[in-house]
Structure formats: C-alpha cells, structure tokens
Amino acid sequence: MSDNKYKLKDWQDLPKGGVIPEGGNAADYETGTWRTKRPVWKEENCIHCMTCWTFCPEEAYKLRDGETKSGKPRKEIKEVDYYHCKGCGLCAKECPINKKGDKTAIDMHHEET
Amino acid sequence: MAEAMRQINPEVVAAFPITPSTQVIEDFAKFVADARVDTELVTVESEHSAMSACIGASLSGARAMTATSSQGLALMWEMLYIASSMRQPIMMTLVNRALAGGINIHCDHGDSMGARDAGWIQIYSENNQEAYDNMVMAPAIAENAGVRLPIMVCQDGFIISHSIETMQIEDDEGVRSFIGERLTEHSLLDTDNPASWGALDLADYYIEHKRAQIDAMANAKTVIQEVSERFNEQFGRKYELFESYRLEDAERVIVAISSVSGEIKQTIDTLREKGEKVGLLKIRVFRPFPYDEIREALKNAGIVAVLDRSASFGAYGPLFGEIRTALADLENPPMTYNRTFGLGGRETFPSDIADIFAESERYLQGGKIEKVSDILNVRGD
Numbered sequence A: 001m002s003d004n005k006y007k008l009k010d011w012q013d014l015p016k017g018g019v020i021p022e023g024g025n026a027a028d029y030e031t032g033t034w035r036t037k038r039p040v041w042k043e044e045n046c047i048h049c050m051t052c053w054t055f056c057p058e059e060a061y062k063l064r065d066g067e068t069k070s071g072k073p074r075k076e077i078k079e080v081d082y083y084h085c086k087g088c089g090l091c092a093k094e095c096p097i098n099k100k101g102d103k104t105a106i107d108m109h110h111e112e113t
Numbered sequence B: 001m002a003e004a005m006r007q008i009n010p011e012v013v014a015a016f017p018i019t020p021s022t023q024v025i026e027d028f029a030k031f032v033a034d035a036r037v038d039t040e041l042v043t044v045e046s047e048h049s050a051m052s053a054c055i056g057a058s059l060s061g062a063r064a065m066t067a068t069s070s071q072g073l074a075l076m077w078e079m080l081y082i083a084s085s086m087r088q089p090i091m092m093t094l095v096n097r098a099l100a101g102g103i104n105i106h107c108d109h110g111d112s113m114g115a116r117d118a119g120w121i122q123i124y125s126e127n128n129q130e131a132y133d134n135m136v137m138a139p140a141i142a143e144n145a146g147v148r149l150p151i152m153v154c155q156d157g158f159i160i161s162h163s164i165e166t167m168q169i170e171d172d173e174g175v176r177s178f179i180g181e182r183l184t185e186h187s188l189l190d191t192d193n194p195a196s197w198g199a200l201d202l203a204d205y206y207i208e209h210k211r212a213q214i215d216a217m218a219n220a221k222t223v224i225q226e227v228s229e230r231f232n233e234q235f236g237r238k239y240e241l242f243e244s245y246r247l248e249d250a251e252r253v254i255v256a257i258s259s260v261s262g263e264i265k266q267t268i269d270t271l272r273e274k275g276e277k278v279g280l281l282k283i284r285v286f287r288p289f290p291y292d293e294i295r296e297a298l299k300n301a302g303i304v305a306v307l308d309r310s311a312s313f314g315a316y317g318p319l320f321g322e323i324r325t326a327l328a329d330l331e332n333p334p335m336t337y338n339r340t341f342g343l344g345g346r347e348t349f350p351s352d353i354a355d356i357f358a359e360s361e362r363y364l365q366g367g368k369i370e371k372v373s374d375i376l377n378v379r380g381d
C-alpha cells in the first residue's frame, strides 16, 4: 500500500458490513495518542521476568536477545514502544520489583502537555 | 414455509419455538430427523441466541434461516441490527402476531412494523402460496452481490399460518436451480485469509457504512423485480413490488397488507358488479418501500384509504405515513385517510370493507376527510 493507506475512504470503497479483510492490522493503530501517563522502564532495576510484557494489552514492551548470569540465552526487555503504549499503567502495577517496594523498575510519569 | 425451507436446504437453522411460528420449525425438525435436509438444526435457548447463531453461521458462509413471531422477534431486536449492518443475507420466516402486553397470540403487524428500520428487507404474503413463493425468492434477493441484506418473509399468524389451502409446490430440482449457490467474499472459517468482523466503528466511518446499507436497500428494489421476473419465467406466477387489483380506473382505493386483502378483493368484486370504481393496492415489499411506483399507480385515484394492522402510539399508522409521503409529490394528490384494524386478531369482515368504500364515497362527494385516522371495530366508539 502507498502513502494513501490512512486516507479515509469513501463509502463505495469500503468492504461490505465493516469487515476488515486483513489480519494483524491493529499494529497500525496509534494507541499512543491515548496516553496521559508514560511508563518509564529502568533497566538497572529490571530482572527481566517478563511480567510487564505478559500483562501489557498493547504489546508495547519490545524484546531483545540476552543471556542469564550463568550464560543461558533468554529474552530480555529492550524498550517501551510509545507508538502503542496507551498509558494504562498495568505494567507498573504488576511489576514484582515495584510490588516489593524498596525500588522500582517502572515509574509512571505524567505526560508533558 | 417449512417446505420452502426444505427445498432451500440451508446449512444452518437456529430457532426457538413461539406460537404461531412453532409449526414451521416443528415441520422442519421432522425433515432434519428424516435426513431429508443436510441442515444443522440448532435448538437455542432464546431468540436472541437464534439470531446470534444465524449471524455466526452466515459469517462462515452458510445459508442460515430462522422462524419467529411477536415476542420472539422482540427478543432478537439487538441482533437484527447486527445482522443487517454486517450485511449477512439471513432469511427469516416471520409469522405476524401481536406483541404483549396483554398476552395475545393472534395476528397483527406490530412485531414486523416495529422492526421496519432494522435494515431488513420485508416482504409480506397474502396467503400460503405467496409465502412459499416469496421464501423461494428470498435467497436470490438477499444474497445478490449488490444487496447482501437479511430478509424477512411475513405472513399473517393463524389466519394464514394455520389454514389449509391448495397450493402449488414446485419440484426440488427446479427450486434448487432457481436459488443456486451462496457466494461469499469473506468467511470466518477461512484461516488462510484472516479478517475481523464487528469492529469498533466510530464517527470516522460509521456513517459511511450506513450509507452503504442505504444503497444496498435501494438496490434491493431492482433485484426484487429481477428475481420476481425470473420466478415468473420459471414457475409462471407473476409478482411485482405490490399487487394492483382492479386498480387501473379505480376512483376509490384501499391500500392494505397481507391476508385482509382477500376480503378486500371479494368486496371489490361485489361493488364492481354494481359499477363502482373501486380497487386495491396490496403491499408486497414494505422495505425497501417503492414510493415512485406507488405514486405512479395511485396518481389518478380520487381517494385512498390506508389500512394499518399496527398502531404507532402518538402517530399515524406506519403504512399510512409511507403512502401519504409517496403521494405528497403529486400536483393533485388523492385524498387520504387512515384506518387501524385487526389488532390482536380482532376480526374484520367484508362488510367492514364495504363500509370503508362507502365512507370514501362520502368524503369524495363532500370534498373533505372528516376523520383522518380512526380504529375499526373497537367497542366504545
């Protein structure tokens, strides 16, 4: 598809009955515009338990390949994708480091307006 | 009706019993039990589920049918709109019955008239032959690529649904070749081509989808005419958007829907013998409503009495509103008035029809409608 992908279509050009004849195109939807609070991930305190990645409804935690202290390959958190993160705060709520309470691995900051 | 359903042989029928439509599904269930159809009969726990099951089945590409009446249709309400906005050509036999309160099993059109804005094609049948014929035509109309809308074929509860008439049933081969196969663009079961249905549709697109539905309904008018023409060629029974009975030179006309037309025709024949110029316009297709064709058919009439078999509380009857609207664009529109009748199965006799024609004559001579709307055969008036 060309640059026109996001141009709103005329009624004649729509598939009948509102069907979306394409898989996985929720990825194109910028839920990041909904965000009023921004999760800030702190690598230094993260144990890469994947809880935030599991709970995030927008699959906004991006992964990278890494390894454990003993050298076994594993997936690690790489960054938050702010195009999709809608600021719901679930990740910060569920993070076990945050729950323990002496330090945090995800902080929720108000978005600058 | 069950016989037409057997011949259509839909992949899925989902229904919940309700008088007087129960008989349709009882008969059809026997066809399923006797393996005379290939249908999956889903005996759901409510009409809401019946329509939901039909929608799911239809999205997968199946022909899906249901039958209901009155409260059953009312319970389907939410899903009626989903079916039409998803553009699923689901077919329904609606046996018209009054709506509660005041529990009543007899005929009036309150159920289907309430659903007239749900985006379904509505076709009404005067007798069993018409109900059968309309149902045989239903798949070809609903599934047409330019239409793709659900369709309800209506007939009067008990008066028609539980009466025995001689009628012509066509042979299975003929009917099956007439209706052909259903073609679908997208199927829920096509895992190689995943798609989403029923997505959020807000201010940026909802109105475009509704616009497309309006267009599909407009196309349905032409398609109904084409399919009716093809039906006539193959089976030799002629149907138009409405039936004109001795209408050509009629000065006084009644417009009505469904079984009461029998009494009206009988009365017209009697009055015609005395030289009175009376006629009937019998509605067949109510959605889409054929405004232009009706205007053309009634343009020379002097007075038109419109019979509504349902009440719109605080408004004129639904049919009357349409007829007056259709005629309003004429330079010299005929006089029009509205009579509500037969609610909850209240009898209407040929003498009542003769009275209406006499009343029309009085209004026509006096040049004035004394009572625009009134109710027939109600005690106390």
Ligand code: SF4
Pocket: A039, A055, A056, A057, A058, A059, A060, A061, A080, A084, A085, A086, A087, A088, A089, A090, A091, A092
């Ligand atoms: S705030 Fe919500 S959407 Fe954003 S990364 Fe956390 S869980 Fe995902």
Ligand code: SF4
Pocket: A041, A045, A046, A047, A048, A049, A050, A051, A052, A053, A077, A094, A095, A096, A097, A098, A105, A106
């Ligand atoms: S939940 Fe917390 S500790 Fe676990 S991976 Fe996410 S940020 Fe790291």
